[in-house]
Amino acid sequence: xxxxxxxxxxxxxxxxxxxxxxxxxxxxxxxxxxxxxxxxxxxxxxxxxxxxxxxxxxxxxxxxxxxxxxxxxxxxxxxxxxxxxxxxxxxxxxxxxxxxxxxxxxxxxxxxxxxxxxxxxxxxxxxxxxxxxxxxxxxxxxxxxxxxxxxxxxxxxxxxxxxxxxxxxxxxxxxxxxxxxxxxxxxxxxxxxxxxxxxxxxxxxxxxxxxxxxxxxxxxxxxxxxxxxxxxxxxxxxxxxxxxxxxxxxxxxxxxxxxxxxxxxxxxxxxxxxxxxxxxxxxxxxxxxxxxxxxxxxxxxxxxxxxxxxxxxxxxxxxxxxxxxxxxxxxxxxxxxxxxxxxxxxxxxxxxxxxxxxxxxxxxxxxxxxxxxxxxxxxxxxxxxxxxxxxxxxxxxxxxxxxxxxxxxxxxxxxxxxxxxxxxxxxxxxxxxxxxxxxxxxxxxxxxxxxxxxxxxxxxxxxxxxxxxxxxxxxxxxxxxxxxxxxxxxxxxxxxxxxxxxxxxxxxxxxxxxxxxxxxxxxxxxxxxxxxxxxxxxxxxxxxxxxxxxxxxxxxxxxxxxxxxxxxxxxxxxxxxxxxxxxxxxxxxxxxxxxxxxxxxxxxxxxxxxxxxxxxxxxxxxxxxxxxxxxxxxxx
Amino acid sequence: xxxxxxxxxxxxxxxxxxxxxxxxxxxxxxxxxxxxxxxxxxxxxxxxxxxxxxxxxxxxxxxxxxxxxxxxxxxxxxxxxxxxxxxxxxxxxxxxxxxxxxxxxxxxxxxxxxxxxxxxxxxxxxxxxxxxxxxxxxxxxxxxxxxxxxxxxxxxxxxxxxxxxxxxxxxxxxxxxxxxxxxxxxxxxxxxxxxxxxxxxxxxxxxxxxxxxxxxxxxxxxxxxxxxxxxxxxxxxxxxxxx
Numbered sequence: 001x002x003x004x005x006x007x008x009x010x011x012x013x014x015x016x017x018x019x020x021x022x023x024x025x026x027x028x029x030x031x032x033x034x035x036x037x038x039x040x041x042x043x044x045x046x047x048x049x050x051x052x053x054x055x056x057x058x059x060x061x062x063x064x065x066x067x068x069x070x071x072x073x074x075x076x077x078x079x080x081x082x083x084x085x086x087x088x089x090x091x092x093x094x095x096x097x098x099x100x101x102x103x104x105x106x107x108x109x110x111x112x113x114x115x116x117x118x119x120x121x122x123x124x125x126x127x128x129x130x131x132x133x134x135x136x137x138x139x140x141x142x143x144x145x146x147x148x149x150x151x152x153x154x155x156x157x158x159x160x161x162x163x164x165x166x167x168x169x170x171x172x173x174x175x176x177x178x179x180x181x182x183x184x185x186x187x188x189x190x191x192x193x194x195x196x197x198x199x200x201x202x203x204x205x206x207x208x209x210x211x212x213x214x215x216x217x218x219x220x221x222x223x224x225x226x227x228x229x230x231x232x233x234x235x236x237x238x239x240x241x242x243x244x245x246x247x248x249x250x251x252x253x254x255x256x257x258x259x260x261x262x263x264x265x266x267x268x269x270x271x272x273x274x275x276x277x278x279x280x281x282x283x284x285x286x287x288x289x290x291x292x293x294x295x296x297x298x299x300x301x302x303x304x305x306x307x308x309x310x311x312x313x314x315x316x317x318x319x320x321x322x323x324x325x326x327x328x329x330x331x332x333x334x335x336x337x338x339x340x341x342x343x344x345x346x347x348x349x350x351x352x353x354x355x356x357x358x359x360x361x362x363x364x365x366x367x368x369x370x371x372x373x374x375x376x377x378x379x380x381x382x383x384x385x386x387x388x389x390x391x392x393x394x395x396x397x398x399x400x401x402x403x404x405x406x407x408x409x410x411x412x413x414x415x416x417x418x419x420x421x422x423x424x425x426x427x428x429x430x431x432x433x434x435x436x437x438x439x440x441x442x443x444x445x446x447x448x449x450x451x452x453x454x455x456x457x458x459x460x461x462x463x464x465x466x467x468x469x470x471x472x473x474x475x476x477x478x479x480x481x482x483x484x485x486x487x488x489x490x491x492x493x494x495x496x497x498x499x500x501x502x503x504x505x506x507x508x509x510x511x512x513x514x515x516x517x518x519x520x521x522x523x524x525x526x527x528x529x530x531x532x533x534x535x536x537x538x539x540x541x542x543x544x545x546x547x548x549x550x551x552x553x554x555x556x557x558x559x560x561x562x563x564x565x566x567x568x569x570x571x572x573x574x575x576x577x578x579x580x581x582x583x584x585x586x587x588x589x590x591x592x593x594x595x596x597x598x599x600x601x602x603x604x605x606x607x608x609x610x611x612x613x614x615x616x617x618x619x620x621x622x623x624x625x626x627x628x629x630x631x632x633x634x635x636x
Numbered sequence: 637x638x639x640x641x642x643x644x645x646x647x648x649x650x651x652x653x654x655x656x657x658x659x660x661x662x663x664x665x666x667x668x669x670x671x672x673x674x675x676x677x678x679x680x681x682x683x684x685x686x687x688x689x690x691x692x693x694x695x696x697x698x699x700x701x702x703x704x705x706x707x708x709x710x711x712x713x714x715x716x717x718x719x720x721x722x723x724x725x726x727x728x729x730x731x732x733x734x735x736x737x738x739x740x741x742x743x744x745x746x747x748x749x750x751x752x753x754x755x756x757x758x759x760x761x762x763x764x765x766x767x768x769x770x771x772x773x774x775x776x777x778x779x780x781x782x783x784x785x786x787x788x789x790x791x792x793x794x795x796x797x798x799x800x801x802x803x804x805x806x807x808x809x810x811x812x813x814x815x816x817x818x819x820x821x822x823x824x825x826x827x828x829x830x831x832x833x834x835x836x837x838x839x840x841x842x843x844x845x846x847x848x849x850x851x852x853x854x855x856x857x858x859x860x861x862x863x864x865x866x867x868x869x870x871x872x873x874x875x876x877x878x879x
Contacts, residue, residue: 013652016662105722105757110688113695161691162722162760168698169730171767173774176803183837558840609831613796614766618759621792625758 042089044629045096050089052636058088059636085635093630095159097622102158109154117153163615170607170614177602178591184602185589187540190556190581191524193533195513197576200505206494214493215486222484222492227429228448230473231413233422234438235402237395237468246386254382255375262373265330269366270341271305271323274315276358292352292359299349305363314358323363337362395468398422406459406472413459413474426476441465447473454478503575510578514570517580524568524582540587552579561586690718694727707734715750725755729764732771741775752784762790769800778807795824799835806842815842 041049063079070076078084118124124135139149215222255262273295277288291312298308306322313319330338337360340353344364352359398420405416417424430439432449439445447453447460459474486493516522528535538548543557555571559581567583594602655662696702697710714727732747748771751764765788772781781804785797802817818839825832 013655016655101757101759102722105760106687106720107691107722108684108687110685110692112688112692162726162757165694165698165726166729166760166763169726169733171729171733171736171771173736173771175774176770180834183841557837558843560843606834609834610796612829612831613799614763614793617793617796618763619792620794621759621762621790624791 040634041629042631042634043093043096044627044631045093046100046626048096048100050092050096052634054092055085055089056636058092059085062088082635089630089635093628094619097619097626097628098160098163099155099158100626101622102161105162107158107161109157113157114150114153117157118150163618166614166618167611170611172603172606172610176606177599180602180606181591181594182588185542185593186557187542187587187589188556188583189537189539189541189585190583191535191537192552192556192579192581193524193528193531193535194552194573195506195510195531195533195578195580197499197502197506199531200502200509202498202501202505204498206497210497211490211493212486214497215489218496219483222489224479224482224484225431225433226449226481227431227479228454228475229429229477230427230448230475231424232427232438232471232473233402233413233417233424234471235395235399235422235469237391240391240394240398244387244390246383251379251382251386252375254386255378259372262378264368264371266342266370267327267329267368268341268344268364269368270325270328271309271363271365272315272318272325272337273305273309273313273323273361274318274355274358275312275352275361276314288359289352289354292361296349296352296361299361299363305349327368391468399462399470402472403462406462410459411457413472416459416472429477429479438471444471444473448475499576506576506578507572510570510572510580513578513580517568517570517582521565524580527580540585549573552581555579556581556583559583686718687721690714690721690723693718694723697727698730707731719754722756722760725751725760725764728755729760729767732767736771741771745771745775758790759792762788762793766793766796766800769804773800773804773807776807778804782808795821798824802838802842806838811842815839818842 040052042052042055043050059079063076066076066079067074118135119130123138124130126134136146139146144152273292275288275292275295277284295308295312299305304322306324309319309323313323315323318325325333328338328341330342332338333341334355336353337355340350340360341362341364344350344362346364346367348364350360350362350364352361401420402416402422405419406413409415414424416422427435427439430436430445430448432445434440435445439448443463443465447463450460452458453460453473453475457475460472462470462472464470513527517524517527524535527533538545538556541548541553543553545553551573555569555573559567559569561567562583562585568581569583570578570580573579591599693710693714697707697714708731711727711731715724718724728747728751732744732751735741735744735747745768748764748768752761752768755761755764765784769781769784772778772784782801785801785804788797790797798817798821802814802821805811805814805817818835822832822835822839825835
C-alpha cells in the first residue's frame, strides 16, 4: 500500500500536494502547533490563564515593596496568609479583566507611546540620557528579552488605560461640592444629659445558681490558654570572657599588623588643564604640546589658573569648575599624572605632562601630608576589638560544641549541658502569645510551642535571639488549653452578671425617660433638675468638635432638624451610658465661606470618591461579563 | 495484493485525470485564498495603525495646558474619524468635564448625552450615563436623571447607581426613598472605604422627621422584651424611675 502511494505520488502531483501541505505553515507559522495546553493555572480569565508563576512574581513584587517601606529586617509573615495571597490573585484577575476589556474595545498601544515609556525609565538612562546598550544590558540582567519586556509594558498600559482616563476626566458638579460642604460644615446646638450605670440600683447579690448558669452559658470566655514550661541553656558572649583583658604587647602587635588602618595617606587638592590630541601623528602631538605650554605660560604670566582652565581645558567636566579635580590620593589617577602631581610644591604648576588622553598642566593647590594616629590614641579601640574578637571566638567554639552535643543527645538537654559544664535554667509557665523576661522574644516562644518540642519532647535547634546570644530549649511540661473552674473566675462572673443587670435596668429607665421627653413633650431642663443631673450644652458645634463626646456627636448629627419645637431623643451610647438630648438648632455649612484651595480640596475628595465608585462598579461589570475560574489548589 | 496494487495504480490515474481536468479551478482557488490571507493581514495592520493613532491623538488632547481650540480640534478628529475606538467616548467625557468647569452646562450635557449613547466599551458607556445623571441633577433635572438611571441595564455599578439615585431623589425632596437608596449604596461599600462617611452623612441627613417615629417605636416593644428578662433588675429599675 505504502509503496503504491509512493509510486503514484511522483512528479508534479507530489509537488502540488506538498505545496498545499506547506502553505499553512508558511502563512501562519509553526508556533500554533506547539502551544502547550497544560491547565495548571491559578485563575483563568476568559481564555487567558494566570499561572502560579505569575502569582509568585506578583507576591514577590509586593514583598519587595513592603521591604522597601518597612526596612530589610521587617517581619513580612503577614504576607503569607491565604487571604493575602487571594487578595493579590484577585488584583491580578482584575488587571487581566481590564486588559481584555481594553483590548477587545480596540485599544492598541502605538509604537510612539511605547517608545516614550521606555525612554522615560530611569534604569535605562546613562547620565540622564536613554542609552540603547544600557537598555539591553538591564533587560539581560533581569533575565528578560526585549520583546517580552515591551509586551509586558503594552499589557501594563492596557490594564490601566481606561481607568486612568476615566479618572482624568472625573467630573464633579458645583452642586455636589456645595451639598457636601453644607453637610460637612453643619453646626448643631443641643443640650444633653447622660444616664450612667451608677444611676440605677440593682440587686447586687449573685447566687451560686445564677453564677453557675452564667458560667455554663459563657464557658468559651473562660478558657486558660495553653502553656509550657521549658528547660533552657543560654549562651551569651557578653558573659563569656568578661574578666579577660589584653596585654600591652598583644595590642602593640595588633597595632603594627594593622598600621594601614590608622594612617591617612597624603592627599593633594589638584586642578588641571587638559589639551586633547586631535589625531595620531607627530604633528598633532606637537600642536597639543605647544597648546599646553601656551596655557602654562598664561598662568606663569599671572592669569588665574581657573580662568585659563575654563577657557582652554578639554576636560568638560572639570573646566567649568576651573579645572578642579578635588582631593586626590595615590593610586587613583593616571600614573604619569600622579607622579607629576605628587612632586609639586603646594601652589606650583607643572610642565605639560603626557597622560593617556592628552597633555595635562597640573596645579597642586593644597597638600595634606600623611597622618598616622599614634598607638596611645587607638589603644582603647584596639582593646575593644580584641575583647570582641575573643568573645566571638569563645562564643563560636562553645556554640559549635553545643550544636554537636544537641545532635548527639536530641532528647536530653541536661546531658548536653553537663558535657559542656553549662547551666540548665528552668522557666515559669508561659503562654504562646506573651511571656515576660527572656521569653518575650517571639522566636523562643515559637520554638517552645513547636509540635516536635511538645509532642516528642525534642531539644530545640539553637535559636539566635541576638548577635552572639543563643538559646537551646526543651519542653518540661505542657498544659493544653483548658476551661477554668468557676471558683477561679467567680469574681469576674459576678461582675459580668451585675453589669448585665445594670444595663437592663438602665435601659428600662432610659425608655421611661424617652416616653416623657419625646412623647410627653417634657423639657430636658425639668427632667435634669428632677434627676439632679448637670445639663451639658453645646452651642453651634461641628461634627468633629473636640470638646464633645464623639459618640454623642455622631448620634446628635443623626437627628432630624427641629422646627418650632426642639427635637428630643434618648439614645444608647453603650450598655452603661444613655444620652438624653434636646436639639434646638441646625445650621448648614455655607459653601460661600470656602476659599478656592478649600473648595479644590473638597473637589479632590469627592473626585476620589466617585472615581473609586466608578472603578469598582466597572470591575463588577467586567466580572459579570467575563468568565473567571479560580483554581484555589494551585495557589502557591 | 496484486489486485490492490493495480487498484491503487488505477486510482492514481484517476487522481491525475481529475487534477488535469480541474487544474484551472485549483490554481484560481489557491490564488483567491492567498489574496484573502494577505489582504486580511494588510487590513489588520491598518486597523492596528488606526487604533494607535487614536490613542496618540487622545494623549495630545489630554496634554496639560492645551488651549481650547487645539483641544476641540482633537476632539472633533476623535469623534469623527475614530468613533470605532474607545477614545471617541473618552474624549466626549473629557470635553464635558472641561466645559462643566467653564460653566458651559448646556454643552457639557450635550457631550455627556452623546457619550451615554455611543461610548464604547459598555463599562465606559454606563459611567457616561452615571455622569450625565449627576450633571442633570445639578442642572435641576432630577426627573430626567432618574429616568436615565432606571433605564440602565448592567450587572455592575450597583453602589454608584444607588448613590446617584439617592442624590436624584434627595433633589426631588423624596427623603424616605433617598434614604433607602443611600443605605443601599452603603451596603455595596467596603467597611473601610474612603467615601463611606460621606454617604453616611447623606443617610443621616435624610433621616428627617422619621427619626422621631423610629426612636419611639422600639420603646413599645422593648419593655415587653425586658419583662421576661431579669426579675430583680426590673423591680429595682421601676422603683428608681418612679422615685
